[in-house]
Amino acid sequence: MPRLNTPEELLNFRQEILSKRNPDNPCISICAGAGCVASGADEVIIAFKEEIEKQGLAAKVDTKGTGCPGFCEQGPVVVIYPEEICYLQVKAADVPEIVEQTIKENKVIERLLFKDPVTGERAVHESDISFYKAQERTVLCNNIKIDSKSIDDYIALGGYSALAKALGEMSDLDVLNEVKKSNLRGRGGAGFPAGRKWEGSRNAAEPIKYVIVNADEGDPGAFMDRALLEGNPHSILEGLIIGGYAIASHEGYFYVRQEYPLAVENINLAIRQAEEYGLLGKNILGSGFDFKVVVHQGAGAFVCGESTALMTSLEGKAGEPRPKYTRSNIKGLWNRPSVLNNVETWANVPLIVNKGADWFTSVGTDSSKGTKIFSLVGKITNTGLVEVPMGMTLKDIIYKIGGGIPNGKKFKAVQTGGPSGGCIPEDLLDLEVGFDELTKAGSMMGSGGMIVLDEDTCMVDVARYFIAFLTDESCGKCVPCREGLRQMHRILTNITQGRGKEGDIELLEELSETAVEASLCALGKSAPNPFLSTLRYFRDEYEAHIKEGRCPALACKEMISFYVDPAKCTACGLCMKKCPADAVDGAKKTIHIIDQEKCTRCGTCFEVCPAKFGAVTKLSGKPVPAPVAEADRMIIKKTKEKSSAK
Amino acid sequence: MSEIQLEIDGIKVKSTEGMTLLEAARTAGINIPTLCHHEKLEPFGGCRICIVEVEERGWTKLVVSCVYTVQENIIVRTRSEKVDRIRKTIIELLMAHAPDSPDLIEMAKEYGAKANRYPKDPSFCIHCGLCVRYCAEVAKKNAIGFVDRGINKEISFIPQIAAKECNDCKECFPLCPTSYLQAAFILTESLAFPSGQN
Amino acid sequence: MEIDKIDQIIDKHNCEASSLLQILLDIQSVNSWLPKEALARVSEKLDVPMTRIQHIVTFYKAFSLVPKGRHKVHICVGTACHVRGATRILDTVEEATGIKPGETDLELKYSLETVNCLGCCALGPVMEVNGKVHGKMSPIKTAEALKTYV
Numbered sequence: 005m006p007r008l009n010t011p012e013e014l015l016n017f018r019q020e021i022l023s024k025r026n027p028d029n030p031c032i033s034i035c036a037g038a039g040c041v042a043s044g045a046d047e048v049i050i051a052f053k054e055e056i057e058k059q060g061l062a063a064k065v066d067t068k069g070t071g072c073p074g075f076c077e078q079g080p081v082v083v084i085y086p087e088e089i090c091y092l093q094v095k096a097a098d099v100p101e102i103v104e105q106t107i108k109e110n111k112v113i114e115r116l117l118f119k120d121p122v123t124g125e126r127a128v129h130e131s132d133i134s135f136y137k138a139q140e141r142t143v144l145c146n147n148i149k150i151d152s153k154s155i156d157d158y159i160a161l162g163g164y165s166a167l168a169k170a171l172g173e174m175s176d177l178d179v180l181n182e183v184k185k186s187n188l189r190g191r192g193g194a195g196f197p198a199g200r201k202w203e204g205s206r207n208a209a210e211p212i213k214y215v216i217v218n219a220d221e222g223d224p225g226a227f228m229d230r231a232l233l234e235g236n237p238h239s240i241l242e243g244l245i246i247g248g249y250a251i252a253s254h255e256g257y258f259y260v261r262q263e264y265p266l267a268v269e270n271i272n273l274a275i276r277q278a279e280e281y282g283l284l285g286k287n288i289l290g291s292g293f294d295f296k297v298v299v300h301q302g303a304g305a306f307v308c309g310e311s312t313a314l315m316t317s318l319e320g321k322a323g324e325p326r327p328k329y330t331r332s333n334i335k336g337l338w339n340r341p342s343v344l345n346n347v348e349t350w351a352n353v354p355l356i357v358n359k360g361a362d363w364f365t366s367v368g369t370d371s372s373k374g375t376k377i378f379s380l381v382g383k384i385t386n387t388g389l390v391e392v393p394m395g396m397t398l399k400d401i402i403y404k405i406g407g408g409i410p411n412g413k414k415f416k417a418v419q420t421g422g423p424s425g426g427c428i429p430e431d432l433l434d435l436e437v438g439f440d441e442l443t444k445a446g447s448m449m450g451s452g453g454m455i456v457l458d459e460d461t462c463m464v465d466v467a468r469y470f471i472a473f474l475t476d477e478s479c480g481k482c483v484p485c486r487e488g489l490r491q492m493h494r495i496l497t498n499i500t501q502g503r504g505k506e507g508d509i510e511l512l513e514e515l516s517e518t519a520v521e522a523s524l525c526a527l528g529k530s531a532p533n534p535f536l537s538t539l540r541y542f543r544d545e546y547e548a549h550i551k552e553g554r555c556p557a558l559a560c561k562e563m564i565s566f567y568v569d570p571a572k573c574t575a576c577g578l579c580m581k582k583c584p585a586d587a588v589d590g591a592k593k594t595i596h597i598i599d600q601e602k603c604t605r606c607g608t609c610f611e612v613c614p615a616k617f618g619a620v621t622k623l624s625g626k627p628v629p630a631p632v633a634e635a636d637r638m639i640i641k642k643t644k645e646k647s648s649a650k
Numbered sequence: 651m652s653e654i655q656l657e658i659d660g661i662k663v664k665s666t667e668g669m670t671l672l673e674a675a676r677t678a679g680i681n682i683p684t685l686c687h688h689e690k691l692e693p694f695g696g697c698r699i700c701i702v703e704v705e706e707r708g709w710t711k712l713v714v715s716c717v718y719t720v721q722e723n724i725i726v727r728t729r730s731e732k733v734d735r736i737r738k739t740i741i742e743l744l745m746a747h748a749p750d751s752p753d754l755i756e757m758a759k760e761y762g763a764k765a766n767r768y769p770k771d772p773s774f775c776i777h778c779g780l781c782v783r784y785c786a787e788v789a790k791k792n793a794i795g796f797v798d799r800g801i802n803k804e805i806s807f808i809p810q811i812a813a814k815e816c817n818d819c820k821e822c823f824p825l826c827p828t829s830y831l832q833a834a835f836i837l838t839e840s841l842a843f844p845s846g847q848n
Numbered sequence: 849m850e851i852d853k854i855d856q857i858i859d860k861h862n863c864e865a866s867s868l869l870q871i872l873l874d875i876q877s878v879n880s881w882l883p884k885e886a887l888a889r890v891s892e893k894l895d896v897p898m899t900r901i902q903h904i905v906t907f908y909k910a911f912s913l914v915p916k917g918r919h920k921v922h923i924c925v926g927t928a929c930h931v932r933g934a935t936r937i938l939d940t941v942e943e944a945t946g947i948k949p950g951e952t953d954l955e956l957k958y959s960l961e962t963v964n965c966l967g968c969c970a971l972g973p974v975m976e977v978n979g980k981v982h983g984k985m986s987p988i989k990t991a992e993a994l995k996t997y998v
Contacts, residue, residue, distance in 0.1 A: 037967075038966065038967040038968055038981075039967060039968045039969070039970050039971065041981075042966075042968045042971055042974070042981035042983055043971065043983065076968070076969065076970035076971075077970040078970075079970070222964065223965070224925070224926030224927045224928075224930075224964040224965045225926045225927035225928045225965055225969060226965065227965060227967035227969065230967045231967075262873065262910050263963060263966070264967075300867075300869070300870060301869070301870060301873055302908075302910075303869050303872075303873060303904075303908035303909070303910040303911060304908050304909035304910035304911075305799070305907065305908050305909065306964070307799075317869065318866065319866050320864075320865050320866040320867060320868035320869060320896075320904075321868075321900065321903075321904070322796075322799070322900075322903045322904050322907040322908070323907065323908075327695050327714070327717045327718075329713065329717065329718055329719070379969065381927070381928035381969035381970070381972070382927070382928050382931045382932075382969075383931060383932075387928070387969055387970035388970060419927065422927075453927065455927045455928060455931065457931060461931060469927070469930055470927075473964070475800060475801060476800060477799075477800065478799065478800040478801070479799050479800065479907075480777065480798075480799045480800040480801065480802075480803035481694075481695075481696050481777070482695070482696050482697075482698055483696070483697055483698055483699075483740050483743055483744065483776075483777075484698055484736075484739075484740065484743075486777070486800060486801060486803070487740075487743035487744065487746075488739075488743065490801045491743065491768055494769075514735075514739060515739065517735070517736070517739075518735075518736050518739040518740065521701075521712050521732070521736055522698045522701050522712060522714075522736050522740070523698075524695055524696070524698070561935075582988065584987065584988075584991075606936055606939070606987055607933075607936065608986075608987060608988070611986070782899070786897070786899070792897035792898065792899045792900075793899075794899065795897070795898075795899025795900065795902055795903050796899075796903050797902055797903055797906040797907075798906040798907060799906075799907045806902065808898045808899060808902065810898075811898065
């Protein structure tokens with residue numbers, strides 16, 4: 005392992021790596037991110053390596069498991085360079101064909117290509133796929149190109165050139181000013197200007213300062229930090245070292261949630277590799293700047309994503325937040341100046357140093373610059389990670405990139421910002437995505453979770469879900485959050501179970517005010533948001549639950565009944581066969597009836613009843629019609645029935 | 651320590667740098683309700699009932715007076731519609747657990763709080779933390795601590811330590827606003843103390 | 849668990865109290881749960897009050913103070929999976945195993961936990977058993993998948 009002692013040595017080393025790699029030689033990149041692995045990517049990687057070996061091509065063809073390129077819905081994803089041919093939903097059984105056809109004979113296999121759901125056209129290259137076309141993958145683009153465990157891959161793509169530039173050509177103040185000029189706002193939740201945060205720490209009197217990576221991605225449904233940290237750990241590390249340089253900190257921390265063992269493994273490996281190469285440690289690249297990094301794992305507490313709680317956890321204590329009357333960039337970890345930023349924020353730093361603040365500000369809106377990675381999930385055709393310029397409309401993200409709502413369902417709302425955020429309804433879909441724009445609409449950017457909801461989603465249940473989550477994750481120190489959320493959860497649960505009362509909404513609003521105004525930390529202060537935003541845009545659903553005992557979305561289990569429409573039942577017997585509670589009574593040619601006493605409302609009958617019959621219906625807010633009389637249960641032959649109905 | 655001038659409830663108050671709003675108010679004879687505050691202990695900021703309105707550089711915000719330090723020329727209001735409303739909610743939330751607490755009953759009268767606003771959940775402990783903090787910071791025995799989090803949070807004695815230290819100390823007992831502490835001790839003593847030490 | 853092993857782990861972290869969580873996580877990754885004796889040893893060697901350790905091992909949900917079952921079942925209840933019906937999957941698992949999240953059954957066969965987002969949202973609702981992800985679950989598929997674990 006070479007120790008690189010100057011920026012020139014790094015440059016030469018990079019040239020050396022590139023000279024050993026022939027860009028015309030095929031390189032098979034298989035996504036080894038969590039989603040694809042769950043779909044069998046590990047087997048695909050092994051199959052490729054074996055087949056290439058078998059065919060004697062190992063000298064010319066490179067095969068690697070790479071970071072996540074975001075198109076999780078269609079994984080396992082394979083991209084073959086240099087042509088960038090993109091194959092989707094690849095199975096191990098497809099591998100011999102791919103090697104034979106594409107690698108050896110340069111032919112494209114149609115059936116493995118992306119097929120546009122609307123036009124039916126096939127896309128050969130990654131960049132032709134509609135999912136990717138409208139994206140601007142400034143930060144994520146390298147994931148599919150590098151083996152996450154290889155520092156050489158990262159260096160080959162230009163990695164650590166920003167660090168070399170910062171240490172070799174810029175003063176620490178230059179770096180700080182560039183980040184300030186870029187208007188980079190935190191990508192973790194609050195969107196606070198990073199440059200201003202850094203400056204506060206830099207100017208603080210206390211000489212020992214810390215820089216911290218917040219990789220405690222706790223928002224359920226968010227996995228962008230996971231993809232970045234697992235897929236391209238060096239990019240974050242490089243950003244952190246640059247940040248340390250800018251504020252004169254010599255000690256950095258990664259706080260990674262324990263639920264991401266692969267991320268912990270990869271960042272630990274990256275740190276060891278960087279140390280070996282002299283890119284971390286003493287006198288980095290001969291600049292005289294020393295920097296060391298420690299990795300801490302979280303231990304299963306969402307609240308530790310809050311900056312003061314995270315710092316308390318780093319100190320080896322229970323993660324209870326501290327009052328922020330003195331900001332943590334002045335008094336943070338061990339009461340010393342600490343710059344804490346999110347993974348994605350740090351990932352942008354090397355890009356800003358290399359390409360300049362002007363490049364960064366050329367993308368985005370007035371107040372939100374650059375790109376943002378969103379995890380687009382829920383009731384959406386193309387689930388995955390998308391990176392778009394700030395200012396793109398929600399409509400474009402959901403329809404152009406996301407492919408709209410599947411199964412012919414109607415869009416209802418998009419939930420952004422995780423448990424601290426809110427829901428945005430259809431008539432606001434032209435909203436341009438940005439920190440302030442989302443906040444004005446009653447939601448927030450948060451870490452970038454974007455959960456699409458359709459007509460089958462009950463908005464009251466959405467509020468209940470998030471309040472339940474936060475009640476569970478509350479640290480319990482302060483009354484407004486611990487007790488306030490406890491009561492809000494109880495009331496919302498009652499409403500979704502048909503026990504809502506007049507006055508519940510007002511009581512929820514009162515509890516919301518106390519939590520917002522008097523909670524100790526941002527978890528409590530933003531906890532009422534899901535309730536407040538769903539109340540703002542979907543008040544009618546709350547009132548239907550409370551006043552009519554009806555769930556308009558037909559979703560709340562205790563408030564719906566399943567009923568077989570006698571006019572549509574053909575006695576196919578599927579619902580009776582599949583019912584796990586033995587609640588369906590029926591026989592051949594006999595209209596099936598659901599016994600409401602036995603029914604557990606699991607919804608299986610509704611799902612298995614063939615679409616062409618559609619006999620199982622959901623009812624809410626009204627009594628189930630009395631069962632058909634025994635004498636009328638016989639089904640007369642369908643054709644006769646049809647003509648008699650006319 | 652420099653002198654800081656501020657206004658509390660219309661009264662000009664002189665204080666020293668580093669003082670909390672609560673301390674400054676008390677020097678001026680202004681009473682702010684507290685539950686988790688104690689002169690001998692580090693400010694906790696848990697009950698939030700000492701919340702006050704602060705007008706600083708044109709912005710009004712709510713802060714807990716037991717933690718927030720005095721700043722030059724700020725205007726503090728210890729009572730207002732919003733402050734009272736929030737205090738009332740806090741009292742009602744706590745009375746669901748400890749309706750018989752004398753401190754809470756007295757505050758309820760002042761703020762018009764109703765003891766039965768929320769369904770009774772007789773866990774009694776209001777998590778003021780006075781017992782835990784006193785044992786850690788003053789008695790320095792660490793015989794009692796918190797366990798778990800959120801609505802499952804509880805105080806819990808370490809039986810091995812409590813068996814040795816508590817009967818000779820019990821200085822935290824008078825601090826408990828709900829007497830739950832005494833009950834917890836008796837329970838721990840009878841069920842969990844190492845045998846031969848009762 | 850042997851005292852030596854515990855001491856080794858503590859020394860690996862330079863006996864620093866700020867590494868308390870990391871030490872406990874390391875002990876648990878070797879032993880799969882945290883026995884009282886291990887906690888007492890940590891308290892002694894790091895000179896940290898038992899109350900602090902007690903708070904930490906109950907505050908953070910990664911720690912277990914009871915032995916774990918052979919099969920660790922994790923049901924994702926993240927928003928994306930929730931919206932795709934994770935509650936029904938959880939109900940099915942609770943019925944099949946007889947335990948609720950946070951519990952282990954008496955035969956030490958299953959330990960059940962809910963988790964928030966495994967990063968496989970495209971495959972929701974998701975059930976993870978012993979690290980293996982089962983995606984696109986339904987109540988029926990869930991019951992069948994569980995039967996394969998003996």
